[in-house]
Amino acid sequence: MLPPTAVFYFPWEVKSLGEGKSVRTFGRLSCYEADESRASLSCHHASKEHKVFVHTLFVEPFNPIIGAQYLVLGETESYEGFGVMIRARVLNCVDGVNIALLQKAIEGQRSFFRERERKDGGSQTTRYHR
DSSP: OOOOOOEEOOGGGGGGOOTTOEEEEEEEEEEEEGGGTEEEEEEEETTEEEEEEEEOGGGOSOOOOTTOEEEEEEEEEEETTTEEEEEEEEEEEOTTOOHHHHHHHHHHHHHHHHHHHHHTTTOSOOOSOO
């Protein structure tokens, strides 16, 4: 059985998610601890720095580039001392991606899914973030 479709979340939204959600998010690689199979992605929003912690065991070995933009796809899990951590299934370097445009695309996708659900009269259950 396949896991549910991963929904795009902004890095500042990941902390509020529960365990077991399939998510996609992005951020700048700020730290990588190979011995712990753990990385942290950071992103600035509303004059605050937000961190997303990523468990990298399933994507190792990989060549980390500190300061580069990464896109992560995985499942959320509780991790003592960190809160929510993403167990990465995919971790891609996407350096050069226009982050402002990516954020705009995510908002556009959310708007599309909201509109589609509204037109369906809410008869279908959706997994998409509102």
